Each structure stands twice: as C-alpha cells, then as structure tokens.
Amino acid sequence: MISGYLITKSWNKNPNIFSYFWKRILRIYPGLIVSILFSTFVIGPLVSSLDPLEYFKNIDIPNVLIYMATLRQKYLPGVFSQNIYPNSVNGSLWTLIGETTMYIVTAVIGLLGIFKKKWFLLIFILAEIILYNIGIHHFNENEIRCMYIIFNVNNVTYYLIGACYYLYGDKIQYRKDIFIFALILWIISFGTEFFEIVSYISIPYIVFHLAFIPTKYLKTLTERGDFSYGLYIYAFPIQQTLVHLFQNNITSLKLFVFSYPITFLFAFLSWNLVEKRALQLKKYFVSFCFIIYSKTKSKT
8 A cells, every 4th residue: 555655656756667667676676685695595504404515405596596586585495494384484575576566557557647547546446346345255265266366456456545645645634533533433343344345445544644644753763764675575584583593482472572673673784785775776777768868869
C-alpha cells in the first residue's frame, strides 16, 4: 500500500520508462546483493552443520547468482537445518517478486495514461474488491492455487489503493475524528462478514494518517537515512541465526528484543555504505540519456 503511494509518486514525477526502472533497480539490487553475499559467505559457514570446507564445496555458486538475479535466496548447505523454520535463509524475500511485478504494472498503467483517468483506477479497485470477496467466501480453502490467486488480488488491491491516495492526495483530509472513527469501525468489524470490506476502507486511512503525522522523533530518524529496506533484507537471516544459537529455545519477545538492535545496525550500515551510494548513480543515468538524446537530435 505504501509502495503503491511512493512508486506512483515516482512515476508521475518523471514518467520516463528507462529512468523509472533504473531507479527501481538501484533501490532493490545493491542492498539485496550485499545481503545475500553476507548470508552466503559469512553467516553460512558459521552456522552450517557442515564444516567450513565441506560447506564451500557444496555451494552451487551459479545457482546462488541466478537466485540473486531473480530476487531470491537459495538454500545453503546445512544452514539452519535444525531451526524451527528449517533451511530458510531469508524467507522474507518472496515479497520482492510481487513488489517488482507491481513496478511493471505501475509503468504499464502510466504508459496507458490511466493515472490521468483516476476514475478508471477506482472502478478497477472496486472490481478487485468484489472479486476478492467472491473468492474468499466461495473457493475451497484447500485449493492452494485458488487461495494464491485470491491472496495476490488482495495485495494488488491494497497497492492500487495506495496509488489512489497519492493521486487524490489534494482531496483527502487527514483528521483525528475520521482516524478514530476508521479505527473503531475496523475493530468492531473483527469476526464479521464485513471485515474485508471495512479493512479496504479503514486500513489505508489509518496507515496514511499515521504516516503524515509530524513527529519529532520520526523526523530526526528519517533525516539520518531510510533504513526500512535494510531492516527488511536483514531481519530474517539475523533472526534465524539467533534461533540457531539459542537452539530453538527462545521466545518471540526475546527474539524481537535481541534481533531488533542487531538488525537496525545492519540496516544503518546497509543504507550508508551501499544503498545511499547506489542511489547517487541515478543522476549518471539521466546524464547518459541526455547525451544520447542530444547526439540523436543533432544528427537529425
């Protein structure tokens, strides 16, 4: 949902297809590559059930690179094999495929001019909500493929709602009374057949209302960098490492308390040493495109 807002904003500020995807690549890949390499060559040999020599002998480097290119973390030999959630090095990365798919969808919507026809986007969201509710109440929950489709329809809907919050930003009023009403409405809908419908209305307003509240602490934190992506790509392997070290004997609360400061440290380093520097390459692509355009124009 927040991605829908931010990515739509990015497209509308500069609807150039090449620049748009270059920015997405710079935001996703550099930090991810370093995270996967760290998991593979640092965490892996330290926690694997194999000795380091056997571990490196059994790593399939070409597959690691292929998985990296497709935004996934490959199974590593003997790593986390005894954990409660076994063999998964970075289980959070599955969401990146859906995220990048929506980047493509956003570009297609932009190229088709649908962002200029905001009413069309609202109709599409309404159709998705209807489809989701029909599916959630009529499909057999044991039909995994159907549930997968329903789940993705739900994700796309929230993403596009986020896009609409950007497009209609000048018409949306963030007021405390509306926020409280939306929150109460959402809470009392728990366990009712209207929960999904109410969620589509209440959750976006609650989230964006909180996001736009000026908070001194958050402002100070965001001025130091954007650590959200680093938290995302390092949280899972760090938590798995702690579970391994505690031999599965750790509560959820302790896991959070121990993992958060470590993860935040890695997120801080990732932003300052990798992500921020990679994002500085945006301007070089723009300069390159300008040079190519100038030379093409001069020939004509």
